[in-house]
Amino acid sequence: MRTQMCGKVRLADEGKEIVLCGWVAKRRDHGGLIFFDVRDRSGFVQVVFDPKVLNETSFETAASCRNEYVVRIAGKVRARPEGMRNSKILTGDIEILAQACELLSPAETPPFATDEDAEVSENLRLKYRYLDLRRPSLQGNLMRRHQMIRTIRSVLDRHDFCEIETPILYKSTPEGARDFIVPSRMSPGQFYALPQSPQTLKQLLMIGGMDRYYQIARCFRDEDLRADRQPEFTQVDIEASFLPKENLFVIIEDVLKTLWKEVLGLEVKTPFLRMSYREAMDRFGSDKPDTRFGLELIALSDVFKKSEFQVFKSALTVNVVGQPGAIRGLVVKGASDQFSRGEVDKLQEELKAFGAKGLLSIKVQEGGQIVSPAAKFISDSERAELLSHTKALPGDQIFIVADAKAKVVYDSLGALRLILGKKLKLIPEPSAKVFNFLWVIDFPLMEFDEKEGRYYAAHHPFTSPIADHVQKLRENKDLVNIVADAYDIVLNGMEIGGGSQRIFTTDLQDSMFRALGISKEEAQEKFGFFLEALSYGTPPHGGIALGVDRLAALLSGAQAIREVIAFPKTASGSCLMSETPSGVSPEQLRELSIRTVMPQKS
Numbered sequence: 001m002r003t004q005m006c007g008k009v010r011l012a013d014e015g016k017e018i019v020l021c022g023w024v025a026k027r028r029d030h031g032g033l034i035f036f037d038v039r040d041r042s043g044f045v046q047v048v049f050d051p052k053v054l055n056e057t058s059f060e061t062a063a064s065c066r067n068e069y070v071v072r073i074a075g076k077v078r079a080r081p082e083g084m085r086n087s088k089i090l091t092g093d094i095e096i097l098a099q100a101c102e103l104l105s106p107a108e109t110p111p112f113a114t115d116e117d118a119e120v121s122e123n124l125r126l127k128y129r130y131l132d133l134r135r136p137s138l139q140g141n142l143m144r145r146h147q148m149i150r151t152i153r154s155v156l157d158r159h160d161f162c163e164i165e166t167p168i169l170y171k172s173t174p175e176g177a178r179d180f181i182v183p184s185r186m187s188p189g190q191f192y193a194l195p196q197s198p199q200t201l202k203q204l205l206m207i208g209g210m211d212r213y214y215q216i217a218r219c220f221r222d223e224d225l226r227a228d229r230q231p232e233f234t235q236v237d238i239e240a241s242f243l244p245k246e247n248l249f250v251i252i253e254d255v256l257k258t259l260w261k262e263v264l265g266l267e268v269k270t271p272f273l274r275m276s277y278r279e280a281m282d283r284f285g286s287d288k289p290d291t292r293f294g295l296e297l298i299a300l301s302d303v304f305k306k307s308e309f310q311v312f313k314s315a316l317t318v319n320v321v322g323q324p325g326a327i328r329g330l331v332v333k334g335a336s337d338q339f340s341r342g343e344v345d346k347l348q349e350e351l352k353a354f355g356a357k358g359l360l361s362i363k364v365q366e367g368g369q370i371v372s373p374a375a376k377f378i379s380d381s382e383r384a385e386l387l388s389h390t391k392a393l394p395g396d397q398i399f400i401v402a403d404a405k406a407k408v409v410y411d412s413l414g415a416l417r418l419i420l421g422k423k424l425k426l427i428p429e430p431s432a433k434v435f436n437f438l439w440v441i442d443f444p445l446m447e448f449d450e451k452e453g454r455y456y457a458a459h460h461p462f463t464s465p466i467a468d469h470v471q472k473l474r475e476n477k478d479l480v481n482i483v484a485d486a487y488d489i490v491l492n493g494m495e496i497g498g499g500s501q502r503i504f505t506t507d508l509q510d511s512m513f514r515a516l517g518i519s520k521e522e523a524q525e526k527f528g529f530f531l532e533a534l535s536y537g538t539p540p541h542g543g544i545a546l547g548v549d550r551l552a553a554l555l556s557g558a559q560a561i562r563e564v565i566a567f568p569k570t571a572s573g574s575c576l577m578s579e580t581p582s583g584v585s586p587e588q589l590r591e592l593s594i595r596t597v598m599p600q601k602s
Contacts, residue, residue, distance in 0.1 A: 001072060007043020011093040013077045020045070020096065021104070023134065024069045025115070034062050038073065038096075041139055046080075046095040047073055058101040068107035068114070068134075074100040122562075127576040129567055141564045144263060145552040149216060151262050152236055152546075155255045161212040161238070166201040168194060168218065171526075180220045180231070188593035194220035197545065199460060200530050202239040203502055206541040207533050212240045216548065230549065230561065231573045238499070239543035245485065245501055249439065252489060252497070252544060256437065263555050264433070272437040272489075280440050285328075285414025287443070290493025291436045293426040295417050297410075300327045300400060303385045309377035311358070315402035315409075323480065325404035328413055329360075331390045332420060335397045336363040347416065351401070356412035360400040364392045418493070430557045438490045442466065445473070445484040446515065454517045455479055459486050461512055463500040464542075473511050489546070496551055499544025506534045 002021040009018065022040035029035075034049040049062040065071060075096040086092030112120040114134040125132040132138060153163070172179050172193035179193040195201075198217050205213045217237040223229070236255075240248060253270045260268045273291070280289050283296045304312040304327050315325040332338075339347075339361065348359040362372040368387055370378070378386070392398055401412045421427045428434040445465050446455040457463065465473050469482045486500035503509045509531065513523045523531065552564035562568040569575055589596065 005042035006038050006040045006045045007090060009045050009077055009091055009094055009096070011079060014079055014094065016077050017074070017099070018077060018096070019072065019074045020047075021072045022070070024065050024067055024071060027065060027067060034059075036062070036065070036071070036073075038071065039134070039136075041143070043090060043136070045091040047075060047098050048095055049098045049101065054098060054101070058098070061103050062098065062101045065101075065103060066107070066109075068110055069103060070105035070107070072102040072104055073098050123570070123576060126562075126568070126570060129577045133566065138563065141552065141556045141558060142566060144556050145548070145564050147263055148259055148552055148555060149548065151259050152216075152255055155258050156214050156238070156251075159212070159251050159254070161214045161240075162210060164205060164210065164213050164215060166195070166198040166205075166215060166217070170195050170201070178222050180222050183592040183594055185592050196221050197235070198237055199462065200527070202237060202543060203462065203541065204530070204533055206239055206241045207536065207538050209241075212243070214238045217545075230565065230569055232569075233561075234548040236497075236546040236548060237543070238545065239541060241539040241541040243542065245487070245542060248499075248542060248544065249487075252546070253437075255546070256489075259551070259555065260435065266433060266435070268435065268437065272439050274439040274441055276442045277440055277444065278442070281410050281414075285410040285412070285417060286493070287440055288488065288490045288493060288495040289414075289438070289440075290418065290421070290427065291438055292428050292434050292492060293421050295330055295332070295421060295426060297328045297330050297413050297417070298390050300329050300386065300389065303327070303382060303389055304402075307377070307379075307382060309374065311360070311374070311377075311402050315404055317404050323406065325402070326406040326409040327400065327402040328409050329390065329398050329400035330413060330417060330420075331392050332397045332399070332424070333393075334395045335424070336365075336395050338424075339397060347399075347419065350419065351412045351416060354411040354415050355403070355405065355408040356401050357403065358401075359412075359416070360402070362386075362398040362400065364394055364396045364398065366394045368394075434492070435554075436492055440488045440490055441486075443484045443486040443488075444480070445469070445482040445486075446479055448480055455515055457512075457516060459484060459498070459500055461516060461518070462502050462509070464503045464508070470508065473508065473515060476511065476515055479515055485542070487544070489544070491554060494550060494554070495547075496554070497544050497546035499542065501540070501542035504534065504538040504540050506531060509534060 001019070003019045006020050006022050020038055022038040022044075024036050025039040025044050026037040027034070032051060036047040036049070037044045038047050049059060051059050054062070073096065075098040077094050078097050080093060080095050110131050111128055112118055112124060112131070114131055116135060116137055169182060169192040172181065172191070178196065182192040182194065184190045184192060197219055198215065202213055202215075215237045217235050218232060219235055220232050222231060249271070253272055257268045257270055260266045275289075277287055280287050282299065283289070284291075285297050301316060301324070305316060307313055312327055315327050317325060344359065344361045348356070351359055360372065360374055362370050362374075364370055364387065368384070370383060372378070386392075386398070390398055399413075399416060401409050403409050444458050445463065447458050448455050464485045466483045466485045472478050472482050484500060487498070488495050489497040503512060549561040549564060553561045556564055558564050567575065567577065574581065
């Protein structure tokens with residue numbers, strides 16, 4: 001139907017007769033002449049309808065067209081008159097002198113304008129997502145995502161990986177409460193689960209001798225959503241046998257370096273910086289630190305280890321697994337006049353979401369004096385040691401969080417660091433194109449849940465401890481301090497991928513289940529097929545999964561991953577366009593042997 005796409009016509013095509021198809025983006029009448037901006041996925045081009053050139057029928061057709069009508073136009077490319085060229089667009093040097101116009105499809109007046117400057121609520125955009133998709137920026141995001149996946153496939157192919165699909169209908173995982181379940185008509189009362197990850201499947205591929213596998217995998221998780229979460233998401237799932245962690249890092253760095261070069265035209269320096277989980281938490285209060293700015297945490301437990309101030313004293317008590325709490329702070333240089341008591345109260349309120357019971361503010365004055373609600377509880381020697389330890393000067397402000405749970409301290413100050421980074425404009429703007437890649441390594445293998453009185457796998461139960469800690473796991477000793485052979489790849493404070501080296505012997509897998517309180521019967525019920533597979537000669541293997549949605553958002557400069565997904569869900573997990581989730585007929589439920597029980601209203 002067409003010979004060329006709208007956005008690809010150039011001055012080199014001057015004099016050519018071409019045929020275009022697309023949507024009328026804008027229509028203007030100028031003294032007998034009609035102008036269209038005709039748009040397709042590639043961009044738009046200006047078309048001129050001159051009654052002296054067109055036959056009467058085609059001109060009347062053009063005159064009847066309105067915005068978002070679909071048209072087919074035949075015409076000749078000509079250079080725009082001097083002074084009328086538009087250097088801001090790729091087709092700004094030329095225009096199309098129409099020779100024929102055919103209306104392919106009329107359009108109702110859309111509920112909102114599809115140009116970039118239109119102020120439209122996100123819910124309205126999502127309800128009419130097919131119209132929102134006509135925006136050049138959204139189309140550009142999806143095209144960039146396509147380019148990104150094509151590049152990833154190319155790099156992994158170069159490293160001898162094989163793309164293999166795994167089932168979508170599979171078995172519920174240990175985190176079954178977060179699974180989407182699918183009833184089986186042929187097996188009443190039995191259910192499939194949609195995979196949260198192809199974890200056991202890709203390990204089975206390694207046992208099957210496939211050596212190097214990857215998949216652009218669709219995954220599903222029934223959990224609360226945020227700007228960077230969707231109930232269904234895409235990841236580049238990777239697994240390899242006989243490949244040391246160091247070699248896997250080189251491959252992943254090659255993937256990311258090539259992506260940034262081909263998609264953004266930017267050179268990324270490799271190898272990436274590495275940081276242990278413990279260092280990341282101690283310095284930044286986060287296992288996915290944004291290293292583009294400072295404002296690092298400072299350990300203060302030693303400063304106040306003899307304090308009689310009850311807040312500090314209770315924070316340093318030893319908890320149920322023998323781990324003490326923590327006192328940490330951060331110093332904002334020259335900021336003592338920027339934070340009023342009311343502003344500190346607002347910060348304190350925000351930190352409650354992370355479990356903080358309070359936020360202590362200390363302003364440093366001339367002569368080393370301090371102004372703080374807790375000043376009377378801080379001795380002169382503690383004050384001197386605090387100023388020495390933090391290197392705080394007059395005009396600086398110190399923020400401190402203390403808690404018997406070190407995690408509360410880290411989470412709270414990590415969040416405060418980001419809040420202050422934004423408020424004080426310490427974080428580079430996206431236009432600066434600063435990309436700090438970071439490997440975070442040596443995570444804890446497991447975490448202790450005080451309410452449940454048991455350990456949980458920090459990553460998943462197939463993660464191997466580092467070689468030096470294998471014996472600890474076998475002996476079921478010092479579990480809280482066992483380090484996992486796990487790693488995350490972080491970019492500008494966002495985790496874009498995570499993985500680990502896997503347990504590949506049945507005896508160590510049994511030890512892991514024992515440490516997690518999973519009985520042999522439960523392990524057999526949930527993982528019997530997998531445990532049997534381990535016994536038939538399993539190679540050392542490991543892998544990683546990269547978040548496609550997050551990567552696409554970072555490469556596109558999008559604020560939320562919804563902007564790089566064609567048909568995303570809302571924060572409540574619903575699709576406003578198709579009005580899902582939705583009910584099904586009683587006949588369908590009967591056929592599936594299902595009866596629904598609605599929750600009672602409180």
